[in-house]
Amino acid sequence: MFDIKWIRDNADAFDASLQRRGLAPQAAALVALDDKRRATLTALQDAQSRRNAASKEIGKAKGAKDEATAARLMAEVADLKDTIARGEDDERKLDAEIKAALEVIPNLPRADVPDGADETGNVEVRRVGTPARLDFTPKQHFEIGEALGLMDFEAAQKISGARFVVLKGALARLERALASFMLDLHTSEFGYTEVNPPILVRREAMFGTAQLPKFEIDQFWALSGIQFFDMGEIEKRSASKTDPQIAFQIAREAALEAAKGLIPTAEVPLTNLVREQIIDEAQLPMRVTAWTPCFRSEAGAAGKDTRGMIRQHQFSKVELVSITTPDASLDEHERMTSCAEEVLKRLGLPFRTIVLCTGDMGFASQKTYDIEVWLPGQNAYREISSCSVCGDFQARRMDARFRPKDGGKPVYVHTLNGSGLAVGRTLIAVLENYQQADGSVIIPDALRPYMGGLTKITAAKT
The missing domain is CATH 1.10.287.40 (Serine-tRNA synthetase, tRNA binding domain)
Structure with missing residues (x-):
C-alpha cells in the first residue's frame, strides 16, 4: 500500500x-x-x-x-x-x-530484479546438488504412493472432493517427520521462534498481508449459521424488511463481512503479530516460524497439476517470517533464503535457486527468490519455497512500526516471508529422489530419528 x-x-x-x-x-x-x-x-x-x-x-x-x-x-x-x-x-x-x-496496486520491484513478462524472464542464481542417474524409469510421487498403498486420492475425493489426499502409515509419519525436522532446524540453529497461530483470521489480517482485496476469490472463507440469520443485522441494513430476497442478500453481505478466512499460509497470522503496534528497535529482527495447514482455492490454476499432491486445496507448510528495520531487510532476505536452502541440503535433495522477474513476482513482493527442487518423475525442477522481501508494503497496511533506538518518530518495519519448506512438496521430493527399483523408498538420514529408526518405506501389508 x-x-x-x-x-x-x-x-x-x-x-x-x-x-x-x-x-x-x-x-x-x-x-x-x-x-x-x-x-x-x-x-x-x-x-x-x-x-x-x-x-x-x-x-x-x-x-x-x-x-x-x-x-x-x-x-x-x-x-x-x-x-x-x-x-x-x-x-x-x-x-x-x-x-x-x-x-489493488502491487508493490514496486527493486532495481536489481530482472525485467520480464513471465516465468521465462526468471534468472537462475545457483544450483546445488546433481540429480542422481537412476538405472530404471523413475515414477512420479503419486504412482509411488499409490503403489505403496499409503496415498489415497480416491478416499479423499469421497470425503472432500478433488485436490485432497489421504496419507496413511509411514507416509503420514514421514510428513510429520519432515515438519518436525524443519522446525527443529529453524529454531535450534537459525534463531526462529516457533509459534502456533490461529488458522482462522479476520479480514483485516488478510488485508494486512495483501491477500485482500485483490485475491479474495483465491481464499476459503468460514461462515457460521448465526451470521446468515442474524435478523437484527438484517433489520439494521435493509430498508425493506418484508422482501425475502432482499433480506437474504443483506444477510449474505453481512455474513461475508464477518467471515473469517482459512489461512493460505502462516505468513498471514505470523506477520500480523505486529499489526497496529510500535515496537522497540531492540526487538528487531523478529524471526518466527510455524507449521500449519494451509488452504487455497487454486482458482487461477484450472487444469494445472490435476494429479497428485503438487497443487492441493489443503496442504501443510513450515513458514518463516522476519520483521526487520529497513537497513537490515535485504541481508535478512539472503539469510532467510539460505535457511530454506539448508533444509534441502540436509535432506540431500538437488535444487536450484532463481530470482523472479518483474512479471512473475508476487503482489506484495519487492524481490523474490524461488527455490526449485529436482523431481526425477517429472524430469524437472519444481518450486518448493518462495522467499520474499516486501519492504514496508505490508507494514503500511497493518500500521506496524518500530521506535528507532536513537530517538525520532516511529518508522514502518520491513517484512519478509518464505517457505521453510512446503512440507507436502518436500515429501514429494523425498519419494521421487529416494525411490528404488522395487518401489520402496529410502528414508534420508536426517529424517530417521523422527521415523523411529525406520530406514525404508515398503508397501503396506494388506
Missing part, C-alpha cells in the same frame, strides 16, 4: 516501476483524484471557518438588537451546515475512492 503523497512527489519513478510490472501508468489519475480531495477539504475548511465566524457575528448582531442582520446570518449558518454535510460526505467518498485505488 502506498502513500499518496509519496506518489505525488515521485510520480515518474512510480509509473516507471509499474511499467516494469507490465502495468499502465497510474500516478496522474491518482494525483488528480487527490487534488479533488484536497480541493474538497479546502472548501470544507473554509465553510467551517465561515460558519464559526458567522455564529460569533450572530451573537454580536443580537447584542446590538440588529434582528435583520442576525436573521440573515442565521440563514447563512443553516446553508453552511448543509454545505458542510455535503462536503464531509464528498470527502469520505473521495477518501474511500483513493484507498480502493491504492489497495
Whole structure:
C-alpha cells in the first residue's frame, strides 16, 4: 500500500516501476483524484471557518438588537451546515475512492530484479546438488504412493472432493517427520521462534498481508449459521424488511463481512503479530516460524497439476517470517533464503535457486527468490519455497512500526516471508529422489530419528 503523497512527489519513478510490472501508468489519475480531495477539504475548511465566524457575528448582531442582520446570518449558518454535510460526505467518498485505488496496486520491484513478462524472464542464481542417474524409469510421487498403498486420492475425493489426499502409515509419519525436522532446524540453529497461530483470521489480517482485496476469490472463507440469520443485522441494513430476497442478500453481505478466512499460509497470522503496534528497535529482527495447514482455492490454476499432491486445496507448510528495520531487510532476505536452502541440503535433495522477474513476482513482493527442487518423475525442477522481501508494503497496511533506538518518530518495519519448506512438496521430493527399483523408498538420514529408526518405506501389508 502506498502513500499518496509519496506518489505525488515521485510520480515518474512510480509509473516507471509499474511499467516494469507490465502495468499502465497510474500516478496522474491518482494525483488528480487527490487534488479533488484536497480541493474538497479546502472548501470544507473554509465553510467551517465561515460558519464559526458567522455564529460569533450572530451573537454580536443580537447584542446590538440588529434582528435583520442576525436573521440573515442565521440563514447563512443553516446553508453552511448543509454545505458542510455535503462536503464531509464528498470527502469520505473521495477518501474511500483513493484507498480502493491504492489497495489493488502491487508493490514496486527493486532495481536489481530482472525485467520480464513471465516465468521465462526468471534468472537462475545457483544450483546445488546433481540429480542422481537412476538405472530404471523413475515414477512420479503419486504412482509411488499409490503403489505403496499409503496415498489415497480416491478416499479423499469421497470425503472432500478433488485436490485432497489421504496419507496413511509411514507416509503420514514421514510428513510429520519432515515438519518436525524443519522446525527443529529453524529454531535450534537459525534463531526462529516457533509459534502456533490461529488458522482462522479476520479480514483485516488478510488485508494486512495483501491477500485482500485483490485475491479474495483465491481464499476459503468460514461462515457460521448465526451470521446468515442474524435478523437484527438484517433489520439494521435493509430498508425493506418484508422482501425475502432482499433480506437474504443483506444477510449474505453481512455474513461475508464477518467471515473469517482459512489461512493460505502462516505468513498471514505470523506477520500480523505486529499489526497496529510500535515496537522497540531492540526487538528487531523478529524471526518466527510455524507449521500449519494451509488452504487455497487454486482458482487461477484450472487444469494445472490435476494429479497428485503438487497443487492441493489443503496442504501443510513450515513458514518463516522476519520483521526487520529497513537497513537490515535485504541481508535478512539472503539469510532467510539460505535457511530454506539448508533444509534441502540436509535432506540431500538437488535444487536450484532463481530470482523472479518483474512479471512473475508476487503482489506484495519487492524481490523474490524461488527455490526449485529436482523431481526425477517429472524430469524437472519444481518450486518448493518462495522467499520474499516486501519492504514496508505490508507494514503500511497493518500500521506496524518500530521506535528507532536513537530517538525520532516511529518508522514502518520491513517484512519478509518464505517457505521453510512446503512440507507436502518436500515429501514429494523425498519419494521421487529416494525411490528404488522395487518401489520402496529410502528414508534420508536426517529424517530417521523422527521415523523411529525406520530406514525404508515398503508397501503396506494388506
